[in-house]
Amino acid sequence: MIQPVVEAKQVNKVYGGKGNVYTALDQIDLTVQEGEFVGIMGPSGSGKSTLLNMLATIDQPTSGDIVIAGTSILKMNEEQLSIFRRDRLGFIFQDFNLLDTLTVRENILLPLALAKMNIHELERRVDEIADKFGIRQILDKYPTHISGGQKQRTAASRAIVSKPSLILADEPTGALDSKSATDLLESLRDLNEQDKSTILMVTHDAFAASYCKRVLFIKDGRMFTELVKGHANRKEFFNKVLDVLSVLGGGISDVI
Template sequence: MQPLLKVNNVNKTYGKGTQVFKALQNISFTVDEGEFIGVMGPSGAGKSTLLNVLATIDNPTSGDIFIGSDNVAKMKDKALADFRRDHLGFIFQDYNLLDSLTVRENIVLPLAIAKTPVKEIDERVNRIAETFGIKDLLSKYPYQISGGQKQRTASSRALVTTPKIIFADEPTGALDSKSATDLLESLSRLNETEQSTIMMVTHDAYAASFCQRIIFIQDGKLSKEVMRGTQTRKQFFQQILQVLASIGGEVNDVI
């Protein structure tokens, strides 16, 4: 079976001449469909740069990024915008909800842009709202709900189009511990029941312990990889802490 995401020798550099900064260096790995992957490492290691390049928000300086059979690193702007809209989902630390729209209307937005039939829209919105526990909030506006509920709304919006892969950048960064746990449990449940493929950048070992596999990045290079396997989440959490300590990660920055 072909991997869903295949990254080959990706590099990202900024500047010219003697002022060149190598943000990513010869990054290569694969992600299978249905995996829940975490990306971790010290501050400035290149985590968010990697996510932005893979998510087509930024372009690599060189290398190939295949999502399915499409090499998004070689796509032109128009084709890339269409691919991003049709196949990718994004969850960010900032919720990016539209205050003038209800929770339901925020979730519906990408489906409306894709001209999805009304009946299908209703079915999808109800299903995803139930998964994230916000079905009773659909008629409310963002200013009427909590930060955790806003993030679950943003996550529902990202996932309602059933994207090939979901990219999440520090999705629990602005949440309290209970709201973070609620979101992570919802994402984990979606991954297990719908085989959703999720790649999440996080500095938080607690959040990372919900993943199946963690890729560690250091100085723009892949430094280590660990698998949860048959470990409990608590055991995996301890293993992640040990790796972060060995590579200089933010061990003291966990919930």
């Protein structure tokens, strides 16, 4: 039976207080099953990043519950959350978030080093992943000396090296040219299809969203609608996404 990896129930997030209340998220329910590749779309300020931050355990909801891989993350303390992030979650960010003091190799193995993994297993995994993303020849370079696409592939390698239950991607193609973006998205799709990795991706970009199996749309902090790719090909799915976006409005059409 397929396990839900993420279960968010009735999640609310309210900022401010006393007459100046701003509701960022309103009664959001979300379930991601194991092996899914889910996209979250919405205009700026719709609350999609807030949602991702909560799933990433770096922000807490005002009310509701979030269960990841069978564990409620709201009951954990800071220390447990850190370990949870390290072992269960992988992150890919728009601005890469690589440490410029570490080489590409060291950036990738950082989560494993933090988990104090055995050196042989650690090196084997780095080699394996470097091959998968085609970055073997730049392993000993520093992030300042490689291209944006290489940086993002490094970040993706780091995100999956610890074999997390869930990979969270926040606008991963935002800072990439279209060729690099396509390469990265194809890598993510391969990861999802071949390794059965569960991926949750927040994006602005309909093209990026078209690689997902399912896309959720958020507007003004509420779940707006949901699209499932099913047996459609990517091109068809891309058009469907565009259709929803034109209904959704809110300044997103100018991005496309």
